[in-house]
Amino acid sequence: AQKITQTQPGMFVQEKEAVTLDCTYDTSDPSYGLFWYKQPSSGEMIFLIYQGSYDQQNATEGRYSLNFQKARKSANLVISASQLGDSAMYFCAMSVNAGGTSYGKLTFGQGTILTVHP
């Protein structure tokens, strides 16, 4: 079974500063993908970034980067130059290959609420 743990229920950051949201995972499958989603107060889930277990380099998408440490089983999200619009709930999630039988089911963490102060 897969497990995702987000240990920070809430985080605060000053506008224009960087913030790291923690995520640790557990799986015995060697083929897996790690995802981060943002959920604003309106409720929609917005995909931010993806890291594959075989990817050699850390994923980056604009101001978002994923600090992937495979040996430590961590996949922390780094947001640089925080903006007021970054205030939202952030979810870390994982999907495994499971020999092609998982169909991309996602296992989610509990989420971290990020508040950006002006």
Add this chain to the structure above:
Amino acid sequence: DVKVTQSSRYLVKRTGEKVFLECVQDMDHENMFWYRQDPGLGLRLIYFSYDVKMKEKGDIPEGYSVSREKKERFSLILESASTNQTSMYLCASSPRLAWRNEQFFGPGTRLTVL
């Protein structure tokens, strides 16, 4: 623009009622999913479908059933709604090689069972 739509944003039902939540995607995706979201628990998978008429239980299927008669449509059914099914319900879809691809989510349905 890719899209997943859900039939209602807000729904209020009575205990014991049969409830239908509808989800439609226009991306020709093979896989569709139903999650429920509760504070402190994140999102949990209720059911998913990898093809028309094919379905599999997720982590919390009790009290729910699903139907997928057409590729673009995936319905979640609460056979007899109970107050502990008050929650936010999110539908998602993804292409076949899904473990390497993001899921696309609908806007969610906030269901209240009185």
